Amino acid sequence: xxxxxxxxxxxxxxxxxxxxxxxxxxxxxxxxxxxxxxxxxxxxxxxxxxxxxxxxxxxxxxxxxxxxxxxxxxxxxxxxxxxxxxxxxxxxxxxxxxxxxxxxxxxxxxxxxxxxxxxxxxxxxxxxxxxxxxxxxxxxxxxxxxxxxxxxxxxxxxxxxxxxxxxxxxxxxxxxxxxxxxxxxxxxxxxxxxxxxxxxxxxxxxxxxxxxxxxxxxxxxxxxxxxxxxxxxxxxxxxxxxxxxxxxxxxxxxxxxxxxxxxxx
Amino acid sequence: xxxxxxxxxxxxxxxxxxxxxxxxxxxxxxxxxxxxxxxxxxxxxxxxxxxxxxxxxxxxxxxxxxxxxxxxxxxxxxxxxxxxxxxxxxxxxxxxxxxxxxxxxxxxxxxxxxxxxxxxxxxxxxxxxxxxxxxxxxxxxxxxxxxxxxxxxxxxxxxxxxxxxxxxxxxxxxxxxxxxxxxxxxxxxxxxxxxxxxxxxxxxxxxxxxxxxxxxxxxxxxxxxxxxxxxxxxxxxxxxxxxxxxxxxxxxxxxxxxxxxxxxxxxxxxxxxxxxxxxxxxxxxxxxxxxxxxxxxxxxxxxxxxxxxxxxxxxxxxxxxxxxxxxxxxxxxxxxxxxxxxxxxxxxxxxxxxxxxxxxxxxxxxxxxxxxxxxxxxxxxxxxxxxxxxxxxxxxx
Numbered sequence: 001x002x003x004x005x006x007x008x009x010x011x012x013x014x015x016x017x018x019x020x021x022x023x024x025x026x027x028x029x030x031x032x033x034x035x036x037x038x039x040x041x042x043x044x045x046x047x048x049x050x051x052x053x054x055x056x057x058x059x060x061x062x063x064x065x066x067x068x069x070x071x072x073x074x075x076x077x078x079x080x081x082x083x084x085x086x087x088x089x090x091x092x093x094x095x096x097x098x099x100x101x102x103x104x105x106x107x108x109x110x111x112x113x114x115x116x117x118x119x120x121x122x123x124x125x126x127x128x129x130x131x132x133x134x135x136x137x138x139x140x141x142x143x144x145x146x147x148x149x150x151x152x153x154x155x156x157x158x159x160x161x162x163x164x165x166x167x168x169x170x171x172x173x174x175x176x177x178x179x180x181x182x183x184x185x186x187x188x189x190x191x192x193x194x195x196x197x198x199x200x201x202x203x204x205x206x207x208x209x210x211x212x213x214x215x216x217x218x219x220x221x222x223x224x225x226x227x228x229x230x231x232x233x234x235x236x237x238x239x240x241x242x243x244x245x246x247x248x249x250x251x252x253x254x255x256x257x258x259x260x261x262x263x264x265x
Numbered sequence: 266x267x268x269x270x271x272x273x274x275x276x277x278x279x280x281x282x283x284x285x286x287x288x289x290x291x292x293x294x295x296x297x298x299x300x301x302x303x304x305x306x307x308x309x310x311x312x313x314x315x316x317x318x319x320x321x322x323x324x325x326x327x328x329x330x331x332x333x334x335x336x337x338x339x340x341x342x343x344x345x346x347x348x349x350x351x352x353x354x355x356x357x358x359x360x361x362x363x364x365x366x367x368x369x370x371x372x373x374x375x376x377x378x379x380x381x382x383x384x385x386x387x388x389x390x391x392x393x394x395x396x397x398x399x400x401x402x403x404x405x406x407x408x409x410x411x412x413x414x415x416x417x418x419x420x421x422x423x424x425x426x427x428x429x430x431x432x433x434x435x436x437x438x439x440x441x442x443x444x445x446x447x448x449x450x451x452x453x454x455x456x457x458x459x460x461x462x463x464x465x466x467x468x469x470x471x472x473x474x475x476x477x478x479x480x481x482x483x484x485x486x487x488x489x490x491x492x493x494x495x496x497x498x499x500x501x502x503x504x505x506x507x508x509x510x511x512x513x514x515x516x517x518x519x520x521x522x523x524x525x526x527x528x529x530x531x532x533x534x535x536x537x538x539x540x541x542x543x544x545x546x547x548x549x550x551x552x553x554x555x556x557x558x559x560x561x562x563x564x565x566x567x568x569x570x571x572x573x574x575x576x577x578x579x580x581x582x583x584x585x586x587x588x589x590x591x592x593x594x595x596x597x598x599x600x601x602x603x604x605x606x607x608x609x610x611x612x613x614x615x616x617x618x619x620x621x622x623x624x625x626x627x628x629x630x631x632x633x634x635x636x637x638x639x640x641x642x643x644x645x646x647x648x649x650x651x652x653x654x655x656x657x658x659x660x661x662x
Contacts, residue, residue, distance in 0.1 A: 002444040078520075088402060094377075101459045102381035113464030114524040114649055117370060118403050118424035123650025126518040132532060134516030135652060136436055137425040139403035147421040150445065151436060158442035175389050176377075179397040208361070208419075208445065256361065256417060 003207045004157040007200040007265070008240065010073030012065030012166075012189035015039055015231060016224060020068055028234070028241035034220050039185040046128035054111065055124065056090045057170040061187035062121040063128055066166050069189035074199050077129040080164045080191065081155060084122035085138040085148030087229035088180065090115055091172035121168065144169075145188070145232045146252030152192050153206045162193040167230040183227035188237070196265060202240055205261040213251035225251075236260055266543045268510040269438060270500040271658070273350035275341060276602040278491035278589040279313035283344030288606050291614045294634060296588045298475040298487050298618075303457050304375070310471040313489025313590025314457060315340070323409075330399035330409045332373030333456040333490075338406050341454065341492030342413065350496050351414050354448045364446040365420035366437045367407040368430025368453035370594030370648075372422070375458035376400040406454045418446055424594065426648030427557070429453055430493065431597025431656055435514045437497050452494035453598030461488055461593060468524060470561050476591070477618045478558035478584035479565050479630050486559045489590020493598030495605075506662035509605045512641065513544025519651025526564055526647060530571030533557075533645065536653035537575050540643065544657045548576045550641055551657070553613050555600045557645040558584020559591050568645065569626030583631040587617035597646035597654060604642045604658045611638045 011021040017036045018024040026032040044055055044063040055063075062084070070077040088094075093115045100108050114120065119137040126135060136155075140147035145167045152165035168187040172180050196203070214235040216222040225234045235248045243264045250258040275283055279297030280290035290297065298311045321336035342348050354363050380395040399405055407422040419440060423433045430453020437449035465471045465488060472485035500510060517539065519532035526533065541548065554576070557568055565584075572582065585603050592599050607614060613635040622630050641659040 004443055004445070087404075094374075097460055097464075098374075098377055098381040101378050101463060102384070106459065106463050108460075108463055108467050110464075110468045110524070113460070113467055116460060116464065117426045117649045119426055119648070119650040119652060120523065122425070123518075123523050123652070126520040126651060127522070130520050132518050132520045132535060134435070135425065135518050136432065137423060137429075137650075137652065138436075139422045139424055140420065141398055141402050141404040141408065143420075144404075147419070150419055150440070151421070154436075154439040154443040154445065158439040175381075175384060175391045176397070176401075179391060179395065180402075253417075253420070256419075 001207050003205045004153045005203060005205050006153055006156040006192040006194065007196050008190055008202050008204060009193045009197050009199050010069040010191040012068030014061055014065050015186040016184045025241045028238040034218060036220055041185060044128060047124065056093055056115065057185050058090045058121040058168055059124045061168040061185055062125050062166055065187040065189035066125055066164060069191050070164060072199060073191035075191060078131040080162055081133040082125065082131065082135040082164045082166065083148050083152040084135055085144045085167045087139065087141055087144040087169050089118045090120060091170050091176065095173045095176060142229045143252045144229050146250055146258050149258060156192050156194050160194045162191060165190045165192060167233060169228050169230045186228040186230045188230055188233045200265040202265055203263045207259050209249060209257050209259040210255055211249045211257060213257050214248045266438060266513065268500050268512050269497045271495045271509045271511060271605060272498045273347055274495040274602050274605055275345040275347045276491065276493040276599050277315060277341040277344060278592060278599055279315055279489055280588050284606060288610060290588060291612065292634065294615055294617055296475055296617045298590055306459060306462050308462055308466050309473055311475045311487045312457060313487060315490050327409060327412055329396040330405060332376040332400040334371060334373040334406055334454055335409045337456050337490060337492045338409055338454045341494060347494055351450055354496060355414060355416060358447040360416050361418040362447040363416050364418050364437060364440055364449040365407050365411045365416060366423060366433040366449055366451045367410055368423045368433045368594050368598060369403065369406050369455055370424055370426050370429055371455045371458050371461060372403045372405050373400040374460050375456065378459045410450060425652035426650055427593050427596055428646040428648035428652040428654040429594035429597065431646035431654035432516060434511055434656055435516055438514060449497040450494060451497055453595035454492040455593040455595040456490040472560060475618050476560035476587055478560040478586055478616055479623055479626060480619045481621045481623045483560045483565060485561055487590040489592045491589060491592035491595040491599045493595060493602045504661035507609050508661035509608055510659050510661055511656065512659045513540040513546065513657035515539025515543060515655045517653045521651050524649050526567040528567055530567040532651055532653045533568055533571035533647055534574055536655040537571065540655040540657050546657065551580055551643050552639040553607060553642040554580055554582035555604050555642065555644040556582050556584040557647045558586055560586060566626060569628055573627055578627045579629050581613050581629050581631055583614060583616035585614055587619060600644045601656055604644045607642055608639050608658060608660050611636055613637065
């Protein structure tokens with residue numbers, strides 16, 4: 001079985017009751033209680049005023065977590081190729097367009113339309129940071145985090161380049177919420193690098209497996225893991241927070257999962 | 266990069282089902298664009314519609330995937346023996362060692378648009394026969410393809426607007442190079458829907474007539490629908506002379522604007538140069554460029570500047586979107602297959618509909634088909650959000 005390796009040099013995290021990586025670390029390590037509360041989305045300071053005001057949840061998640069991860073890694077965000085993955089697009093924007101198209105006046109705004117592309121948040125990331133590097137923009141429904149992790153680790157392994165992985169999900173409003181219930185906004189970003197650096201948190205070895213995905217002992221965090229596709233990353237984050245050598249199995253597809261061996265630096 | 270073999274490929278668009286019809290249309294200089302009479306759309310524009318999609322029947326166990334996009338995917342897969350080739354690859358390598366990488370921007374959003382018109386007047390609920398994961402979600406077409414072939418390996422939809430199905434080659438290349446898979450089904454499928462037709466119209470980018478890429482009086486795009494698939498394998502030592510190889514891939518981001526290209530084509534230039542670098546080639550090694558060539562004022566001007574900066578003004582080039590329309594997320598895949606046909610049949614396809622070239626863009630733009638042996642060609646795909654991808658294909662001989 002092929003195993004691919006990378007160093008994790010920085011993490012960004014934003015979700016219900018999780019406001020950033022440093023403060024979430026103690027919660028995920030079980031040293032502090034988890035308190036569920038709606039995700040708080042900061043305004044993206046790097047965007048121009050008009051874009052900042054109009055920015056949707058997905059853009060805010062992507063920028064906040066991406067910048068947190070690159071700052072923690074001590075790297076220039078503009079220098080990194082990026083893997084962007086989301087289990088859907090901007091749900092609110094999609095709803096507004098479908099609603100308009102179902103009405104008597106089908107005039108949709110140009111901004112709504114260009115924000116309808118799955119890569120809109122990735123586009124704003126490159127505009128905000130000035131990154132002219134390649135961005136892979138992916139979707140694999142509930143397997144989206146796993147797909148992003150594989151894309152990022154193959155970039156590190158095949159091309160020997162550091163990469164920013166960012167996985168983000170936002171809820172749909174009704175009526176789509178009923179057929180695709182995503183609990184809340186959740187974003188995770190990680191800088192993966194081919195060699196160890198001064199800020200490396202851990203070395204990971206990634207391979208495919210048929211073993212069952214790891215559940216979280218904490219019932220509320222386990223609920224989160226299942227209720228938001230990007231939160232399928234939580235077992236990995238929890239293991240990183242505990243800072244001990246271990247293996248976690250991450251959810252990907254039915255019968256195909258991702259084994260991550262973690263060696264803290 | 267190590268060249269990869271396109272062991273099988275196929276495409277279906279408004280100019281035909283499969284390779285023979287596509288080649289015949291290109292040879293005849295025939296456009297598949299026609300005045301829009303799609304669904305309930307009331308826009309004065311031309312589109313490239315694939316005939317017969319309503320009659321396509323998905324296998325009964327995939328009924329929850331039934332939407333225009335997946336019907337187009339299946340119709341495309343059924344041409345040119347492509348299905349048999351993928352089944353053979355699954356036997357040869359094992360179903361977990363064949364990856365799936367499909368580019369799409371629309372997915373089955375048309376189904377959601379229709380479902381919104383059928384919302385329950387009391388509760389606002391979508392109709393019971395609407396299945397989000399199989400019809401709406403961006404991953405739907407990749408998931409459909411995966412289940413259609415019973416493949417169990419890595420699978421993903423790449424969705425970076427109009428560069429989507431060019432960038433699938435890059436994702437597949439890396440996963441093959443990293444050793445996680447031995448072969449990849451790559452492709453792109455996008456189908457007509459109200460979001461793209463009314464959306465591009467709202468941006469003032471849809472042409473009233475058939476699009477005329479690089480024409481002095483071009484006035485916008487013609488939206489088309491299409492599918493394209495290729496089976497990528499590691500190149501064996503012995504290759505047929507007319508075997509088609511993926512030689513180079515280059516990607517970049519504009520970091521400029523969500524829906525306008527960098528005016529100097531800086532990102533486009535970086536993608537083309539990166540493709541040349543990964544292939545170890547210089548600009549004079551490229552015999553033909555299939556331009557992104559959407560036929561909007563700004564896109565063609567920016568791409569023209571980027572191409573002349575790298576290639577000068579001699580390299581023959583054209584946009585085939587006058588024939589197929591702009592198939593959006595499928596464009597990179599459709600045009601990759603057109604490049605493969607060009608290489609295999611020594612055909613430099615003309616840009617259809619274009620009559621008087623824009624004098625400000627000094628390219629060797631082909632207004633008539635040319636027949637001459639080709640060794641290496643480039644295909645450009647640039648998308649909203651500033652995602653750029655250039656591919657280089659070549660013959661083995």
